[in-house]
Each structure stands twice: as C-alpha cells, then as structure tokens.
Amino acid sequence: MSDFVSGFWNIYVAGIALVSVIGCGVFLWLQGTATHTAGQTTGHVWDETLEEYSNPLPNWWRWMFYITIVFSLFYLAMYPGLGTFQGKWNWSSTGQYGGEMTKADEQYGPIFKKFQSQDIQAVAANKDAREMGQRLFLTYCAQCHGSDAKGGKGYPNLTDGDWLFGGTAGQIKESITKGRDAMMPAKGLKPDLTGEQIKDLAAYVRSLSGLAADSIRAQRGKELFVPSCGACHGPEGKGTLALAPNLTDNVWLYGSSEAEIINGITHGRTNRMPAWGEFLGEGKTHLLTAYVYGLGGGVKDAPAAAPATPAEAAPVAPVEAAPAEKK
Amino acid sequence: MISTASESLQENKPHFVEESLYEVHLKVHPRAVSGIFATWRWALVWFTQLVFYGLCWLPWNGRQAVLFDLVERKFFIFGLVFWPQDVIFLSVLLIISAYSLFLFTAVGGRLWCGYACPQTVYTEIFTWIEQKIEGERNARIKLDAAPMSAHKLWVRSAKHGAWALLALWTGFTFVGYFSPIKTLWASVWNFSLGPWETFWMFFYGSLTYLFAGHMREQVCKHMCPYARFQGVMFDPDTLTITYDTERGEPRGPRRKGPEPRSIGKGDCVDCYICVQVCPTGIDIRNGLQYECIGCAACIDACDQVMEKMDYPKGLIRYSTEHAIEARWGWKEILCHIVRPRVVIYSAILGAIVVAFVWGIATKASLRVDVIRDRGTLAREVEGGLIENVYRLHVINVSETPHRYAISVTGLPGMDLIGERILEVPAAADRTVTVQVRVPPESGKKGSNQIFFDVKSFADERVAVHEKASFLQP
Numbered sequence: 001m002s003d004f005v006s007g008f009w010n011i012y013v014a015g016i017a018l019v020s021v022i023g024c025g026v027f028l029w030l031q032g033t034a035t036h037t038a039g040q041t042t043g044h045v046w047d048e049t050l051e052e053y054s055n056p057l058p059n060w061w062r063w064m065f066y067i068t069i070v071f072s073l074f075y076l077a078m079y080p081g082l083g084t085f086q087g088k089w090n091w092s093s094t095g096q097y098g099g100e101m102t103k104a105d106e107q108y109g110p111i112f113k114k115f116q117s118q119d120i121q122a123v124a125a126n127k128d129a130r131e132m133g134q135r136l137f138l139t140y141c142a143q144c145h146g147s148d149a150k151g152g153k154g155y156p157n158l159t160d161g162d163w164l165f166g167g168t169a170g171q172i173k174e175s176i177t178k179g180r181d182a183m184m185p186a187k188g189l190k191p192d193l194t195g196e197q198i199k200d201l202a203a204y205v206r207s208l209s210g211l212a213a214d215s216i217r218a219q220r221g222k223e224l225f226v227p228s229c230g231a232c233h234g235p236e237g238k239g240t241l242a243l244a245p246n247l248t249d250n251v252w253l254y255g256s257s258e259a260e261i262i263n264g265i266t267h268g269r270t271n272r273m274p275a276w277g278e279f280l281g282e283g284k285t286h287l288l289t290a291y292v293y294g295l296g297g298g299v300k301d302a303p304a305a306a307p308a309t310p311a312e313a314a315p316v317a318p319v320e321a322a323p324a325e326k327k
Numbered sequence: 328m329i330s331t332a333s334e335s336l337q338e339n340k341p342h343f344v345e346e347s348l349y350e351v352h353l354k355v356h357p358r359a360v361s362g363i364f365a366t367w368r369w370a371l372v373w374f375t376q377l378v379f380y381g382l383c384w385l386p387w388n389g390r391q392a393v394l395f396d397l398v399e400r401k402f403f404i405f406g407l408v409f410w411p412q413d414v415i416f417l418s419v420l421l422i423i424s425a426y427s428l429f430l431f432t433a434v435g436g437r438l439w440c441g442y443a444c445p446q447t448v449y450t451e452i453f454t455w456i457e458q459k460i461e462g463e464r465n466a467r468i469k470l471d472a473a474p475m476s477a478h479k480l481w482v483r484s485a486k487h488g489a490w491a492l493l494a495l496w497t498g499f500t501f502v503g504y505f506s507p508i509k510t511l512w513a514s515v516w517n518f519s520l521g522p523w524e525t526f527w528m529f530f531y532g533s534l535t536y537l538f539a540g541h542m543r544e545q546v547c548k549h550m551c552p553y554a555r556f557q558g559v560m561f562d563p564d565t566l567t568i569t570y571d572t573e574r575g576e577p578r579g580p581r582r583k584g585p586e587p588r589s590i591g592k593g594d595c596v597d598c599y600i601c602v603q604v605c606p607t608g609i610d611i612r613n614g615l616q617y618e619c620i621g622c623a624a625c626i627d628a629c630d631q632v633m634e635k636m637d638y639p640k641g642l643i644r645y646s647t648e649h650a651i652e653a654r655w656g657w658k659e660i661l662c663h664i665v666r667p668r669v670v671i672y673s674a675i676l677g678a679i680v681v682a683f684v685w686g687i688a689t690k691a692s693l694r695v696d697v698i699r700d701r702g703t704l705a706r707e708v709e710g711g712l713i714e715n716v717y718r719l720h721v722i723n724v725s726e727t728p729h730r731y732a733i734s735v736t737g738l739p740g741m742d743l744i745g746e747r748i749l750e751v752p753a754a755a756d757r758t759v760t761v762q763v764r765v766p767p768e769s770g771k772k773g774s775n776q777i778f779f780d781v782k783s784f785a786d787e788r789v790a791v792h793e794k795a796s797f798l799q800p
Contacts, residue, residue, distance in 0.1 A: 034348040056350035058549055143702040146716050147760040148745070152703025153800075255707050 010083035017082055025069045028062065112283025115290070120169035123287065124294030133291025136284055140276065149295050153254055154271060159295040162251045165242045167299035173289040177277030184244070186268035188228040193265070197224055202261040208237045208248045211256060354471065355544055355608035357454060358464040358600065362627025371442045372451055380496075383503040388726055395505050401754060407687065408724055408754050412694065419683045426679065428553070430672040432560040434664055435645070436567040437621035440554065446546050447620060449497075449539035450606060453490055460486045464603060490540045491532075498532025544607040547620055558617065563648035564663040568621055570601075570612045570643050571651065578612075583636055594642050598632055601625035601643060611643055692725035695781045697795040705798045712764045714744075715797050720758050721781060723751040730784045733761065737777030738797060740766045749781075763797060770799050 041051045079087040115123045123129045138147060144155045151157040156164055165175050187193045204221025206213040226235050232244035239246035254260050277285060385392035387405055394403045402409035431438045461467045461482055473479055502524050503511050514520045538546050547554050575595035587594055602610045604624040609616050611625045629643040650660045700716040708714045723729050730750050735743045745761035774796045783789035
C-alpha cells in the first residue's frame with residue numbers, strides 16, 4: 001500500500017474487502033428461505049446430453065460458508081488485509097523472518113559463543129569445531145577455493161603453508177573479515193617493456209623456481225627484473241608479504257607455463273577476495289579462521305604462542321614466522 | 328450411467344415439488360444385515376484394520392517394521408529402506424492404485440467404495456458400536472425421537488465415549504507410522520508428546536469421529552471426488568447392483584404361497600428392507616444412483632426375503648445394463664467382461680506391477696552421486712599435472728555398515744588423490760572430497776568422460792559405476 005500517495009485508496013481497498021465479506025453473509029442469510037424445484041434441471045446442458053439437476057444443498061454446507069465469513073473477519077482483524085491496517089497481531093513477513101532469526105540465534109548462538117572465547121589453535125584442534133568449520137567452508141568458500149580448499153587458477157590454495165597475506169590466525173581472520181585486494185600493474189614499473197623483453201623476464205621468472213627456461217633469455221631477464229619487478233617482488237624475487245608473491249617457490253596462482261607468465265606480465269593481474277565479516281558475523285568467522293588455519297598451513301603467531309598446534313598442522317611444518325608468499 | 332440415473336430420477340419424481348434449497352440432514356439408521364456380501368465386507372474390515380492397527384507394532388531388525396521417518400527422510404518397510412531419491416516407487420505405487428481403481432470399477436462398479444474405502448470401513452465399525460450400545464434400527468430411531476432422559480443420556484454418552492476412544496486410538500495408530508509407536512505410547516503416558524504428534528493424533532482422531540460417526544454417507548455424497556468420477560469408468564457391461572424391474576414389478580405385499588404372476592404381481596413384496604439396510608438411505612429400486620456406494624447390503628437383505636417367500640434369489644443382484652435388457656445369464660455376463668477397456672487397463676496395470684516388483688527386487692543398496700566442483704574447473708598442481716576436484720556423496724541404502732573402495736578410470740595416467748577407502752554406517756551417507764590428477768597431455772581439451780567405481784569389500788555385487796566428466800583446460 002505504500003505505493004499510494006493518497007489515503008483514499010487505503011479506505012477504498014479496505015471498504016471493498018469488508019463490503020464483499022459482509023455482503024456474502026447478508027446474501028447467505030437472505031437465501032435461508034430460498035426454494036428450488038426438485039427434479040428439474042437447471043437448464044444447463046454440456047456435451048450434448050449432460051444436464052445439471054437442481055439438487056438441494058446440504059444444510060451443513062451452508063454453515064461452512066458462515067464459518068468462512070467468521071474466519072475472514074477474524075483474519076482481517078488480526079492480520080494485515082484491510083488497506084494499511086496492520087492487524088491486531090501486527091504480523092509482517094519481515095517481522096516473522098526477524099523472529100525466526102532471533103530464535104535461531106538463541107539456539108545456535110551458544111555453540112558459536114563457546115568456540116569464540118577459545119583461541120584459534122584450540123578451536124582448530126577441536127573435532128566438532130572442524131566439522132562445523134567444514135560445513136561453513138563448503139557453503140561460503142568452496143565456490144572459489146574448492147571443496148578441498150586447494151584453490152584453482154586465480155584462487156589460492158589454503159592448505160599448503162604458502163600465504164599471500166600471512167598465515168597467522170590474526171592474518172587469516174583479517175583476510176576473511178575485511179577481504180583482500182591484489183593488483184599487479186601491467187609490465188610492472190616499466191610500461192615500455194617490449195614483447196621480447198617480456199619473454200626474457202618470463203624465462204627468468206621460470207628459472208627462479210627451477211623450471212626449464214632458455215638460459216640466454218633468463219640472463220637478459222635477470223637484468224630487467226630488478227628495475228621492473230624488484231620493487232614489489234624483491235630483488236631476489238622472494239616477494240613481499242601482502243604486496244607481491246614469492247616467485248622462487250613451486251606455487252603458481254595463475255599457472256607456471258611461459259604463456260601464462262607472459263600474459264601476467266603483459267596485462268597485469270587484478271584479484272580480490274570479498275569481505276565476509278559483516279555477512280558472516282564474528283561466530284562463523286572465528287570457526288572458519290580456525291578451519292582454514294587447521295588445514296595444514298596455519299602459522300603460529302610468535303615464539304610466545306601456546307604450543308597447541310593442531311594435528312593436521314604437524315605434517316606440514318609451520319613455516320618460519322615471516323611466511324613465504326604465493327604468486 | 329448418466330442416462331440411467333436421469334431416467335430413474337424422472338420416473339420417480341414425476342411431480343416437481345417446490346422445496347427448501349437446503350436439505351436438512353436426516354440420520355440414516357441402516358438395519359443390520361447378514362449374508363454373503365456382508366461377510367465379505369466384514370472380512371475386508373478385519374483385514375484392512377488388522378493391517379492398519381497391527382503393522383505399526385511389528386519389530387524388524389531392531390526397529391519398527393513399517394516406519395515413515397519424515398525427520399530423517401527415510402521410509403522403512405520391512406527389509407527395505409526408501410530414501411527421497413526413491414520417490415519414483417511412490418509415484419509408481421500411486422499409478423498402480425489408480426489403474427487398479429479404473430480396472431475394478433470398469434469390471435465390478437464401485438467395489439472400492441463398497442468394500443475397502445476407509446470411509447465405508449470406519450462407518451461400518453462405528454455403526455456396529457452404535458448398534459451394540461443403542462440397539463437395532465428401530466430402537467435407534469425411537470431413541471432419537473425420545474426426549475432427553477437419564478437413560479438416553481447414559482446410552483448416548485456410552486456411544487460417544489466408545490467412538491471417541493476408537494477414534495483416538497486410530498489417531499494414535501496413524502501417528503505411530505511416522506513416529507516410533509512404542510516411544511509414542513510411552514510419551515502419551517508421561518505427557519511428553521511433541522506438539523505435532525499431539526496435533527495429528529487429535530486431528531486424525533477428530534476426523535475419524537466426525538466422518539465415521541456423524542457425516543457418514545454425506546462424505547460420499549457431497550465430499551468425495553472419486554465417488555463422482557467413477558461414473559465415467561462405467562459402461563453398459565459394468566457389474567452394478569441392480570434391481571430387476573421386469574421381474575419385480577408390479578410390487579406389492581402378498582401372502583406366501585401363490586405364484587406372483589397368478590395374482591398379477593411381480594416378485595417384489597415391497598417390504599422396504601432393501602431401503603432400511605442401505606447405508607446411504609436410497610431405494611435401489613429407483614435404479615442406479617450416484618449415492619449408491621455398491622456395498623451390496625440390499626442384495627443380502629432381498630435374498631433373505633426371497634428365500635422366505637420361496638422365490639428364486641437375485642431380485643436385486645450384481646448385473647449389467649446389457650444383461651438386464653437382454654435377460655442374460657451369468658455366462659454371458661462373464662463373457663462380456665473381456666472388452667477393450669478392461670484389456671487395456673489390465674495390460675497397463677500388469678506392466679506397471681511387473682516393473683514395480685522388478686524395481687523393488689533389484690533396488691540398489693548403494694548410491695553414489697558425483698558432484699564436480701564447479702568453481703574450479705581444473706587446476707595445475709606440482710609437476711604440471713592437471714587436477715579436478717569431486718565430491719562423492721556415497722549413500723549406503725542397506726541396513727549393514729559397509730567399507731567401500733573408491734577408484735577412478737577413463738584417462739591414461741589417471742590417479743586418485745584423497746580417501747580411497749570409505750566406511751559408511753548402516754542406512755547412512757558420507758561425503759568425501761577427492762582429487763583426480765592426469766598428465767597434461769592425457770585426454771582431449773575440454774570435457775572427458777571418466778568413471779568412478781565404488782565397491783563394497785564385503786560384497787562385490789554392491790558396486791556403482793558412476794559417470795563423471797574431467798575437464799582438461
């Protein structure tokens with residue numbers, strides 16, 4: 001009804017509804033003494049021979065009509081239906097949704113609360129929390145990072161201990177809550193790089209992680225690398241946390257082929273992890289952080305941190321405090 | 328059938344009477360009847376109700392033999408467990424029911440209504456209770472007319488009390504098919520029934536009380552859609568309960584002894600017993616009417632009168648429109664059962680029943696759904712291998728736990744990473760994430776068909792060969 005500017009329409013709609021219901025009642029009451037001629041047809045004929053006989057209506061059927069009228073009046077009094085009148089029970093679909101959400105929070109809130117007060121290492125070691133975390137991950141994260149959290153082209157692997165923005169509990173939580181933006185400018189700092197020079201750089205970058213590369217090109221690329229790429233990737237290509245990935249390891253976000261690397265240098269890369277904090281809320285974020293932390297790549301905070309390393313983290317020895325990054 | 332009904336209506340209501348548009352419901356007090364068809368009806372009451380009230384108490388494998396667990400979304404029927412994926416069986420069962428109704432109705436008229444419909448069966452039981460407490464038809468009519476007295480109050484309370492108890496037990500039994508009945512029984516006594524259990528118990532109970540105690544023939548006449556559409560399955564060779572007008576008329580009372588025709592009368596002695604036994608309160612001598620539920624009570628009643636009069640039985644009998652016209656005997660009637668409509672219904676019904684039985688007998692005890700990760704089409708992993716990710720939803724439909732081996736085939740150099748052995752408890756499901764790796768040169772660019780094999784260690788027949796696709800970038 002909020003579409004109407006004039007209050008008239010509100011009264012008009014409410015009036016039609018009430019007059020119809022009450023009119024039906026009056027009509028029914030007036031029909032109480034109606035008669036019909038038994039045995040005659042109503043005069044309607046279908047399909048050549050199908051006729052309708054005038055048969056009396058069972059009296060109880062008439063009472064059902066009265067019940068319907070009483071019900072409609074009750075409904076219109078209690079629920080919205082008469083113009084802008086909200087009804088005595090003040091029901092609305094958003095109100096019902098809110099109520100259900102509050103009820104769900106009351107039911108599930110304590111479960112999240114229990115884990116929220118524990119630190120990430122402890123939550124990551126808890127079996128129930130991991131199962132909850134996995135369900136949340138499959139709902140919210142698996143679309144990009146994959147059901148096994150091992151990512152794909154453009155979506156980082158979360159299990160390998162190689163982190164673009166850091167793998168401590170705090171850093172993971174920040175990535176989930178606030179999201180991350182990453183941008184590599186086309187041709188780095190040298191917009192005038194030629195196609196040949198880019199090929200040289202690609203060969204050098206491949207050689208950094210021990211992949212087969214033309215050594216002459218790689219040699220030429222090495223000279224170009226520091227002025228074009230070194231500012232972000234570091235003079236040795238080992239990357240800078242939260243800025244540029246390590247190019248010397250075996251992890252390739254967009255693929256290790258020469259063509260992909262050339263593509264990356266020529267056009268640059270832009271990527272974004274959306275911010276989930278507001279949508280998920282603290283309880284779910286905490287469990288997801290612990291789940292991702294426990295996938296194998298979690299990095300302990302500082303030497304002072306409690307030694308509650310999750311079982312899964314053990315095989316992949318948590319890397320040094322300053323984590324390696326990923327391309 | 329429509330023409331028959333209209334002719335009879337016109338015949339019997341020659342004077343058009345102006346009357347109220349609303350029909351005041353006069354209670355039908357059917358007179359008790361015995362005979363071969365009454366025995367059949369009672370046999371079916373016993374059979375259907377023993378199944379209904381009894382089946383839910385049967386144990387099987389440490390659980391209720393027949394349980395429709397809506398919360399867990401599993402239907403248990405003896406050794407079978409039905410999952411939501413098996414909904415096809417429910418559809419087929421409904422199709423079978425529909426075709427059975429078509430077939431039986433085409434051959435024998437409203438057999439379902441007369442003998443097996445819950446409305447008929449419960450009305451029969453409730454009327455029996457009424458008769459035991461209030462007495463026979465005449466006593467009941469007298470009681471209805473009598474002013475309220477201590478005796479009437481007592482008898483009425485006893486009747487309604489007995490009805491209510493039976494109705495509540497029916498409601499309880501009904502809920503017992505959806506909520507384990509032994510636990511349910513315990514919860515009744517310590518007042519710990521759930522809100523929905525309570526609601527359905529009373530809802531189903533109240534409707535039983537209302538429909539079988541009070542509404543009775545009104546349900547068939549004014550509420551039931553099947554009652555109306557069964558008419559279209561009738562044809563002139565359909566067996567219906569028929570009054571032989573030619574033999575019966577002119578009706579009239581007479582002394583026992585003389586040959587009816589010699590005193591200018593037909594065989595009908597106009598005793599009205601056929602009307603008195605009718606649960607819908609009609610006179611079958613007016614011909615086929617939509618109110619007739621085909622219960623054959625009038626046949627039993629009339630046969631007894633014919634026997635007393637030393638007349639041949641069957642003045643009212645199962646017969647067909649053609650048979651009455653042409654004065655056929657049973658042999659000709661039976662010959663006319665085989666006609667295109669009946670043959671087609673039988674053929675379709677037979678085929679569906681065979682398919683149903685075959686489907687149940689070979690129902691797989693293991694199901695596997697392969698769900699390919701859609702977000703990551705393919706990815707490159709160490710060594711330049713190409714990897715696709717799948718989630719395998721493994722459902723153990725059987726009632727024994729199983730260990731399954733998972734393997735994959737279809738592309739050269741293919742390897743499965745992740746769990747290869749999976750344990751699934753009885754009637755449960757597990758989801759595992761697995762990765763499939765192939766060398767980059769394996770297969771063609773784009774989609775390649777591969778197969779997942781999931782096999783039980785315990786029984787090699789329990790195996791699923793499930794198709795999936797592998798994407799090569």
